[in-house]
Amino acid sequence: MQLVRTEDQELxxxxxxxxxxxxxxxxxxxxxxxxRDPIGYSPDLWRQMAELGWVGIPFPExxxxxxxxxxxxxxxxEELGRxxxxxxxxxxxxxxxxxxxxxxxxxxxxxxxxxxAGGRTQLTLAWQEPGSRHHLQRVATRAEKEGGGYRLxxxxxxxxxxxxxxxxxxxxxxxxxDDDPAGIxxxxxRRDAPGLVAERQWRVDSRACARLELxxxxxxxxxxxxxPGAALPVLEEVVDRxxxxxxAEMLGGLSEAFDRTLAYLKxxxxxxxxxxxxxxxxxxxxxxxxxRELSRSAVMAAAAAMDQGNPEARKLVSLAKARxxxxxxxxxxxxxxxxxxxxxxxxxxxxxxxKRARAAEMTFGDxxxxxxxxxxxxxx
Amino acid sequence: xxxxxxxxxxxxxxxxxxxxxxFLEAEAPPSLRGxxxxxxxxxxxxxxxxxxxxxxRKRWLDVMAARGYTAPTWPREYGGAGLTPAxxxxxxxxxxxxxxxxxxxxxxxxxxxxxxLQFGTEEQKRKHLPRIVRGEIRxxxxxxxxxxxxxxxxxxxxxxxxxxxxxxxxQKVWTSYGDxxxxxxxxxxxxxxxxxxxxxxxxxxxxxxxxxxxxxxxLISGSSPFCETYLDRVRVPVSNVVGRIxxxxxxxxxxxxxxRSMIADAFGTGGGRRARNEAETxxxxxxxxxxxxxxxxxxxxxxxxxxxxxxxARVFELTLQRTRDAARAGQAPGPEASLFKLYGTExxxxxxxxxxxxAGPAALGxxxxxxxxxxxxxxxxxxxxxxxxxxxxxxxxxxNIIAKRVLGLPD
Numbered sequence: 001m002q003l004v005r006t007e008d009q010e011l012x013x014x015x016x017x018x019x020x021x022x023x024x025x026x027x028x029x030x031x032x033x034x035x036r037d038p039i040g041y042s043p044d045l046w047r048q049m050a051e052l053g054w055v056g057i058p059f060p061e062x063x064x065x066x067x068x069x070x071x072x073x074x075x076x077x078e079e080l081g082r083x084x085x086x087x088x089x090x091x092x093x094x095x096x097x098x099x100x101x102x103x104x105x106x107x108x109x110x111x112x113x114x115x116x117a118g119g120r121t122q123l124t125l126a127w128q129e130p131g132s133r134h135h136l137q138r139v140a141t142r143a144e145k146e147g148g149g150y151r152l153x154x155x156x157x158x159x160x161x162x163x164x165x166x167x168x169x170x171x172x173x174x175x176x177x178d179d180d181p182a183g184i185x186x187x188x189x190r191r192d193a194p195g196l197v198a199e200r201q202w203r204v205d206s207r208a209c210a211r212l213e214l215x216x217x218x219x220x221x222x223x224x225x226x227x228p229g230a231a232l233p234v235l236e237e238v239v240d241r242x243x244x245x246x247x248a249e250m251l252g253g254l255s256e257a258f259d260r261t262l263a264y265l266k267x268x269x270x271x272x273x274x275x276x277x278x279x280x281x282x283x284x285x286x287x288x289x290x291x292r293e294l295s296r297s298a299v300m301a302a303a304a305a306m307d308q309g310n311p312e313a314r315k316l317v318s319l320a321k322a323r324x325x326x327x328x329x330x331x332x333x334x335x336x337x338x339x340x341x342x343x344x345x346x347x348x349x350x351x352x353x354x355k356r357a358r359a360a361e362m363t364f365g366d367x368x369x370x371x372x373x374x375x376x377x378x379x380x
Numbered sequence: 381x382x383x384x385x386x387x388x389x390x391x392x393x394x395x396x397x398x399x400x401x402x403f404l405e406a407e408a409p410p411s412l413r414g415x416x417x418x419x420x421x422x423x424x425x426x427x428x429x430x431x432x433x434x435x436x437r438k439r440w441l442d443v444m445a446a447r448g449y450t451a452p453t454w455p456r457e458y459g460g461a462g463l464t465p466a467x468x469x470x471x472x473x474x475x476x477x478x479x480x481x482x483x484x485x486x487x488x489x490x491x492x493x494x495x496x497l498q499f500g501t502e503e504q505k506r507k508h509l510p511r512i513v514r515g516e517i518r519x520x521x522x523x524x525x526x527x528x529x530x531x532x533x534x535x536x537x538x539x540x541x542x543x544x545x546x547x548x549x550x551q552k553v554w555t556s557y558g559d560x561x562x563x564x565x566x567x568x569x570x571x572x573x574x575x576x577x578x579x580x581x582x583x584x585x586x587x588x589x590x591x592x593x594x595x596x597x598x599l600i601s602g603s604s605p606f607c608e609t610y611l612d613r614v615r616v617p618v619s620n621v622v623g624r625i626x627x628x629x630x631x632x633x634x635x636x637x638x639x640r641s642m643i644a645d646a647f648g649t650g651g652g653r654r655a656r657n658e659a660e661t662x663x664x665x666x667x668x669x670x671x672x673x674x675x676x677x678x679x680x681x682x683x684x685x686x687x688x689x690x691x692x693a694r695v696f697e698l699t700l701q702r703t704r705d706a707a708r709a710g711q712a713p714g715p716e717a718s719l720f721k722l723y724g725t726e727x728x729x730x731x732x733x734x735x736x737x738x739a740g741p742a743a744l745g746x747x748x749x750x751x752x753x754x755x756x757x758x759x760x761x762x763x764x765x766x767x768x769x770x771x772x773x774x775x776x777x778x779x780n781i782i783a784k785r786v787l788g789l790p791d
Contacts, residue, residue, distance in 0.1 A: 003702035004709045262787055277790045282783035289782055290719050297698040319691050371687040378690070380663045380677045 001304045003297060009075050016079035019052070026083045026256075026349050033206040039164035040208025041086040050119025055093060058241075059101065064114035069307035070241060074248035074299060081252025084356050086207055088122055090249070091160035094242035096123025099169040103186050103226035103234045112167075112188075124165040125238065126156040126189075126212055134365035136171075136235050137181045141214060143172035143228065148221035150174070150187060150228070152214040162210025163200050166191055170214065171235065174228045184235065185228030187219040194218070205352075205359035240317045243364045244306055247299045247317075250324040250360045254295065254331045257353035258288050261335045268340075281338060288334055291327040298323040315377050318370035325361040325370070332357035396467055400474045407443045408480050409436035417481025419605075424486045425515025427562045444483035445514045451489055454497065458505050459513035465708060487556075488512035488519040490642040492565045492584075495635045499582075499623045508563075508584070521639075522552040522566025522585070522609060523632070530777050532567070533576045533629065537611060539568035539583065541618070546570070546583065548591075548614045554771065558594045558607030561587055565635070571626050582628035584620040591615075601763035636773065640717040643724065643772045662686055662731070666738050682738055689734050692727050696720075718786075722778040725768035732758075732765040 059065025115121035132138035141154025176183030197213040265276030302320035305313035332354030336343040452468040454460025528535040537550025571579030591614040623631040736743040745751030
């Protein structure tokens with residue numbers, strides 16, 4: 001495992017950084033929030049990102065993708081994460097698209113992936129439920145066999161980009177108790193399916209989410225993904241891959257929050273000197289720098305390990321998620337403290353990073369949850 | 381010799397690996413396979429080393445030194461092997477494969493050697509480097525003084541010129557292994573009138589010189605390798621100045637960089653403490669003291685701390701690796717040595733504290749019956765680790781360095 005970017009990856013990062021500088025200022029987060037934009041991202045920019053080939057990065061070339069890895073996708077998502085760009089990489093490429101790639105038949109993949117990779121169709125994954133926290137096996141939504149297909153009843157929450165997705169991969173239980181690892185299935189539900197009610201949820205970080213009600217939603221046989229009842233391992237794999245992407249976004253966000261704070265320490269004057277000359281702040285800035293460097297190593301290692309099928313990959317994903325969660329919250333908090341009063345105002349942008357930090361921390365398990373998973377995977 | 385020149389007559393990496401493998405399998409004493417080579421049990425060499433009861437270690441040193449493999453990347457004309465970093469990595473990988481300890485450790489290899497390569501005169505390099513490579517001379521560091529710790533530049537040891545010699549008088553403290561060393565590299569004040577950084581000179585001094593007295597220091601953890609060194613009108617030839625007279629601070633800082641890298645490396649790669657089986661891991665240790673419930677460590681709070689510590693150690697290793705990978709790829713250096721010194725030492729402290737918490741009352745032994753050897757060592761190691769964030773530049777100094785040199789924050 002080499003922890004250094006290839007020339008191609010450097011070029012990709014440069015292209016992404018230039019694109020962000022030209023088209024995607026941080027102020028987009030505020031504009032979309034204040035407009036109460038129903039889908040919460042820019043379809044126009046999403047189309048451009050697809051044209052640049054980014055949306056298709058992790059999909060095979062024969063399915064319209066670029067045939068690259070998580071390492072390349074992470075490079076792009078880090079740059080987008082710097083400005084908290086809300087386009088649906090996480091939901092459509094990694095979660096929904098990932099579920100079809102890993103659980104779908106060849107026919108299902110042919111039907112969905114080229115459209116997803118081209119940015120023309122948007123998918124997502126509906127797994128979280130009230131009270132499920134990050135536990136993937138806590139599924140109360142039921143799937144009853146009906147003819148060749150299934151009938152879904154239940155509720156899903158905080159489904160990323162759930163009101164704009166063309167179809168949703170829904171986790172539902174064909175057997176067992178609510179916490180049973182066995183008995184979970186994956187079902188593709190189209191947006192216009194009768195009985196599906198999706199309402200926009202407004203989160204602290206303004207990332208678009210939906211609450212779903214599934215009132216006897218019928219899923220045809222061809223929309224059942226994988227073997228109903230045995231989906232948990234593949235679901236974990238999908239979420240692990242998505243977690244790497246999320247960590248890359250977090251790395252971008254915490255880096256940007258740190259850079260902005262560092263710049264402020266050099267220009268803000270009190271007592272006639274820049275506040276960055278005070279040792280109480282210098283030392284804390286140095287500690288944030290350390291955390292950023294460690295986070296970067298963890299994200300690169302997790303992406304490389306997943307791409308190479310390294311036996312330690314799952315542990316490294318937990319390492320990255322725990323590290324980025326703690327580092328992003330630390331830097332989000334310190335960024336506000338070091339900006340002082342202005343940092344507390346809604347008018348200043350720095351608060352967006354703390355909000356995203358908490359939302360990202362809670363997504364796919366916080367640091368404590370991933371320490372516990374590390375311990376389990378290590379046999380203690 | 382430039383790296384390009386060195387690599388021209390080196391075989392390609394695969395051929396080199398084959399050669400090294402054959403060489404090690406033929407020449408490395410089998411008794412040393414699996415032997416540890418850390419600070420306490422490594423091969424330090426020097427005039428005072430007693431080889432009588434360890435002939436295999438002497439042979440291991442000699443066969444490696446003959447090929448320059450004790451200092452693999454140093455130029456051949458000074459006794460090194462002239463290897464590129466990539467070839468040196470192959471050598472280390474093959475040594476690790478056979479679980480062989482380093483043939484030689486010490487401050488000659490890690491601190492004064494690299495400094496002489498950078499600042500030494502041709503005569504100094506030819507005199508000192510080959511003797512370091514062969515393990516003939518053991519070095520110690522004369523930097524800190526009773527009133528010059530973090531504020532090192534305020535040091536007071538005086539050197540007054542008399543003809544071809546400096547007459548050195550003063551006191552050095554925290555001289556690691558001062559009682560074992562043959563030579564000392566030290567900082568002295570040659571110009572008391574100048575600004576404090578500008579009146580300092582970097583000297584090389586034979587510890588057998590008349591007027592040198594060494595006294596060991598006892599620590600909160602018990603006996604230690606640290607010493608106080610008293611210098612009473614010691615005569616040091618002017619030809620032993622490294623760099624310029626009054627220009628020693630530049631040399632001193634470069635050496636501190638080598639020291640930080642060495643400390644970081646020791647903590648990052650686990651030094652001699654890499655676990656060789658499950659029982660030696662932190663988890664194995666915890667299992668013995670805490671027991672298990674439903675297949676997991678019985679104490680969930682300590683379990684969480686253990687996972688945190690393992691994960692911190694892993695991400696630290698990955699960051700060291702990332703820095704090395706970037707350097708090999710010719711990219712700009714990443715995080716500085718200060719980061720590694722800071723994080724590595726604090727990480728070790730957290731690990732020692734965690735082990736004490738896990739062992740509970742069994743970690744309270746000082747000596748005598750009722751405590752195992754391992755438990756007694758645990759107590760001492762924990763106490764000793766408190767010094768990790770002080771020696772080699774305190775954590776606060778490392779934070780200052782990062783803030784100033786990496787982040788560009790104003791004074």
